[in-house]
Amino acid sequence: MAVAENDSRPETFGGSWHGVVLDTLKRNEIRIVPYVPDRVLTTLIRSLHADPFFTTFPTAREEEAVGVVAGAWMGGMRGAVLMQTSGFATLANVLASLAVPYQIPLIMFVSERGTLGEFNYGQSLVCRTMRPVLDSLAMEHHTATRLDEFEFIVDRSVKQAIATQAPVAVILSPLLTGGKVFEK
Amino acid sequence: MTSAAATAARNTKVMNRFDLTSRLIAKLKNEEAVIGGIGNTNFDLWAAGHRPQNFYMLGSMGLAFPIALGVALAQPDRRVFALEGDGSLLMQLGSLATIAMLAPKNLTMVVMDNGVYQITGAQPTPAAAVADIVAIAAASGLANSAWAADEEDFERLVDQALSASRPTLIGVRIDDRPGVGTTRRDPVQIRERFMHGMGVREPL
Numbered sequence: 001m002a003v004a005e006n007d008s009r010p011e012t013f014g015g016s017w018h019g020v021v022l023d024t025l026k027r028n029e030i031r032i033v034p035y036v037p038d039r040v041l042t043t044l045i046r047s048l049h050a051d052p053f054f055t056t057f058p059t060a061r062e063e064e065a066v067g068v069v070a071g072a073w074m075g076g077m078r079g080a081v082l083m084q085t086s087g088f089a090t091l092a093n094v095l096a097s098l099a100v101p102y103q104i105p106l107i108m109f110v111s112e113r114g115t116l117g118e119f120n121y122g123q124s125l126v127c128r129t130m131r132p133v134l135d136s137l138a139m140e141h142h143t144a145t146r147l148d149e150f151e152f153i154v155d156r157s158v159k160q161a162i163a164t165q166a167p168v169a170v171i172l173s174p175l176l177t178g179g180k181v182f183e184k
Numbered sequence: 185m186t187s188a189a190a191t192a193a194r195n196t197k198v199m200n201r202f203d204l205t206s207r208l209i210a211k212l213k214n215e216e217a218v219i220g221g222i223g224n225t226n227f228d229l230w231a232a233g234h235r236p237q238n239f240y241m242l243g244s245m246g247l248a249f250p251i252a253l254g255v256a257l258a259q260p261d262r263r264v265f266a267l268e269g270d271g272s273l274l275m276q277l278g279s280l281a282t283i284a285m286l287a288p289k290n291l292t293m294v295v296m297d298n299g300v301y302q303i304t305g306a307q308p309t310p311a312a313a314v315a316d317i318v319a320i321a322a323a324s325g326l327a328n329s330a331w332a333a334d335e336e337d338f339e340r341l342v343d344q345a346l347s348a349s350r351p352t353l354i355g356v357r358i359d360d361r362p363g364v365g366t367t368r369r370d371p372v373q374i375r376e377r378f379m380h381g382m383g384v385r386e387p388l
Binding site: 057058059060064065066069071073074077094096098102104 | 219239242243244245251259276277281285372384
C-alpha cells in the first residue's frame with residue numbers, strides 16, 4: 001500500500017495492486033466480475049462498480065459466482081471471480097465438477113487471509129486447505145507478493161487460462177495488499 | 185410423495201418432468217438456450233431431443249440458475265431457460281436474490297418440484313412438507329413467479345416468459361418418476377457443442 005501512496009500515477013493505471021487488476025481485466029476484455037466481498041478487496045470492488053466497462057455484482061456464495069462466469073464464458077463473455085480464502089474453501093465441488101472437466105477458463109482472485117498476522121485461528125486453518133485443493137486438481141495458481149511483478153502475473157495468468165481453457169487462481173498475499181490486521 | 189401435498193400452495197396438478205420438458209422444447213423456435221440441472225432434470229432434457237443450445241450439468245448441484253444467469257448476461261438478446269430440481273435449488277437459494285437484483289428479462293427459471301431427492305432414493309427434501317418454492321422466489325424479489333396449475337397453464341406461462349420484460353420463475357409439481365434418458369457424460373463435448381449452439385465458436 002505504501003508503494004501506491006508514493007506513486008503519482010492514477011490508481012487505474014497501475015499505481016496500486018487493485019489498479020493493476022482493474023486495468024489488466026479491462027485490457028483482456030474481462031467484463032463480468034461477481035464477488036463475495038473481503039475487506040482487502042474493498043477498493044477494487046468500488047473501482048469496478050464505478051467503471052461502466054464492468055458488470056460487477058455480489059453473489060450469495062462463491063460457487064454461485066463461479067457458475068455465473070462459467071455461463072458467461074460459454075455465452076461469449078469473459079469473467080473473473082473475487083473472493084476471500086474462506087470462500088475458496090467452499091469451491092472444491094464446483095472446481096472438480098464444472099470448471100476443470102468442462103474446461104472453463106475460470107479466473108479467480110483470492111484475497112489471502114490466514115497468514116502473516118492472522119488473528120482468527122479458523123482463518124489460519126482454512127488458509128492451509130487452499131493450496132492443497134488447488135494442487136490436488138493440478139490447477140495453475142500463483143501467489144502475488146510484489147507490485148513490480150503483479151501486472152505480469154495477472155496478465156499472463158489471464159491469457160494462459162483463456163488460451164489453455166483451464167482455471168487459474170491468483171492469490172493476493174498480504175505482502176502485496178497489506179492484508180487485514182487486528183486493529184481493523 | 186405424501187409429503188408434497190401437505191403445504192398450502194400445492195393445489196396444483198402433479199405433472200411429469202419429461203412431458204413438461206418436451207412441451208417447453210417444442211415451443212423454442214429461436215435457438216433459446218436451455219440449462220439442465222444435475223441428474224434427472226438434464227436426463228429428461230437430453231431425452232426430449234438434443235439441441236446444440238442445451239447445456240447439461242454433470243455435477244455442481246444447484247448451479248443451473250447461476251450458469252443460466254451468466255449466459256443471459258452474456259447474450260441479452262437470446263432467451264435463456266434453466267431447469268432445476270427443488271432439492272438442487274435449496275442448495276443455492278441465494279441465487280434467486282442475485283437474479284432478482286440483476287433482473288435479466290431474458291431469463292426463465294423452471295423448478296421441477298417433487299419434494300424428493302429422486303435420484304438418491306427419493307428421500308424427502310427438508311422443504312418438502314413445509315416450504316413453498318414459489319413463495320421463496322417471490323420473497324427473494326422475483327415478482328414474476330408462479331406455480332403452473334396444469335400442463336396448459338405451464339405452456340401459457342412459457343409463452344409469457346418468451347416475451348417477458350423481467351425474469352420469470354415457473355414452479356411445477358411433478359411426480360417422482362426418474363428421468364427417461366441418460367445424458368452422455370462427456371463434459372468437454374457438452375460445453376463445446378453448447379458454445380457452437382450459442383454462436384460463440386465454429387467447430388474445428
